[in-house]
Amino acid sequence: MRVDIISIFPEYFAPLDVSLMGKARERGILDIRLHQLRDWAHDVHRTVDDTPYGGGPGMVMKPEIWGEAIDAVVGAAAAGGEAAPEGAVAPRMIVPTPSGRPFTQEVALEYAKEPWLLFTPARYEGIDSRVMAEYGFRLRVDEVSIGDYVLAGGEAAVLVMVEAVGRLLPGVLGNAASVADDSFAPGTMENLLEGPVYTKPPTWRGHDVPEILLSGHHGKIARWRRDEALRRTAEKRPELLARLDPDSLDKHDRQL
């Protein structure tokens, strides 16, 4: 998967050089390319923002700069300037914003199927809306929110999304099963929160690991883990239980 990120703070993405994402880049599973938006600002101060039409606080990011940057990044492939990933003529353009559709595991799975993503994290009060209109159809623009709180810009949201999507790509996680066991992943534990996890020592500062986990009885362990997931979900995210397929709950589940 190719990932292009256009930002006035490309240094914000240094974390993508380390850990799982860093290894995925080294192994060629992820091809992440960073672009400094100001490289397409031609005035001496490399200005990327201006005052909002209609007045109001803050500044808005200028459409011309974004248009030139996106055309350069996307056009280079479309113009045959370089091999587009897996024949993709154009990327999916993803715009982080507080007013977007919720970014969920389902959306991460949707993005993980794309050969090429273009992230356009903004600053100030956002990007002139005509940019999303200009590329809406051709780049299948998706405006997404990573949560109901307001960040200072889109870069942190891009870090979150690249990690959530990157870990789903084949070969990135050592233990492929762990993706299938994710909370919110389709399958037996879907839409349930993770239960508690333990490792050695069996006792630590007077806290014992639940006996069942030391029993070696895999059927009972699986049952205990599902019970804990159901309990934790009922306690912390009851609304997720309402989304569960009733047929996926057995007699034992219903007794909890």
Ligand SMILES: COc1cccc(Cn2ccc3ccc(-c4cc(N)[nH]n4)cc32)c1
């Ligand atoms: C656009 O409307 C805004 C209103 C007030 C402040 C800001 C700040 N800001 C600028 C660019 C930007 C990109 C994403 C986010 C963001 C995403 C989520 N889930 N929270 N916050 C916030 C951003 C924007």
